[in-house]
Amino acid sequence: MWRRVSSLSNILSVAKPSLLYQVAHGRHILKAFSTEALNPADAGILSKTTSPTINFVLGGPGVGKGTQCTRIAETYGFTHLSVGDMLRKEISSNSEYGDMILETITKGKIVSSEVTVKLLKSAIESGETDRFLIDGFPRSEENRVAYEQIIGIEPEVVLFFECNEEEMMKRVLHRNQGRVDDNIITTKERLRVFEAYSLPVIRYYSQKGKLHKINAIGTEDEIFERVRPIFAA
DSSP states (O other), X not given: OOOOOOOHHHHHHHSOHHHHHHHHTTTTHHHHOOSOOOOHHHHTGGGSSSOOEEEXXXXXXXXXXXXXXXXXXXXXXXXXXXXXXXXXXXXXTTOTTHXXXXXXXXXXXXXOHHHHHHXXXXXXXXXXXXXXXXXXXXXXHHHHHHHHHHTOOOOSEEEEEEOOHHHHHHHHHHSOOOOTTOSXXXXXXXXXXXXXXXXXXXXHHHHTTOEEEEEOOSOHHHHHHHHHHHXXX
């Protein structure tokens, strides 16, 4: 049976301090992003009429982020940006990043922060609304730092959908969406990467008072009812 991860507190209690320290403090990030942080106007985002509202949605593979984001976007008027879908589109369009992205996600790894944030910035700038729900981002501290340097808009809300590994694995292997990374070997690696690299991000936004943990076990409607009060307020 797969090892179960029932809550954020359980994950934090078993994570290796040395790994978390390295990830949380962004070792090598400054080498990749050595320029000074840009404010939103410098980054081009504020060419929009108003400053965009940004919300992040986090959770492991198969936790149901995409399904709930669709419901939230339809109900509350957000533009849903799925980072995973954006990366898969780059692969299918044979873009300059396509081969690198394919190789990375096939291995269950995290795609270059620079590439991901550039794609996100472009999507926000071209969006038809100024309210965005960004699904599956940031997946690491490097993602977060790159976002702050290149885009620089503080998220209003950060949702974290919690689910045990056994349930996530079952959902991934039964969703039949034809994704190149929906297999046992890659999914196990994706779960390992999520646990190792997303924890500092979750902890960071929790300390800032922006994190909302959602129990992702139940029917689609039951889970959405747990989300609704956050955006209905």
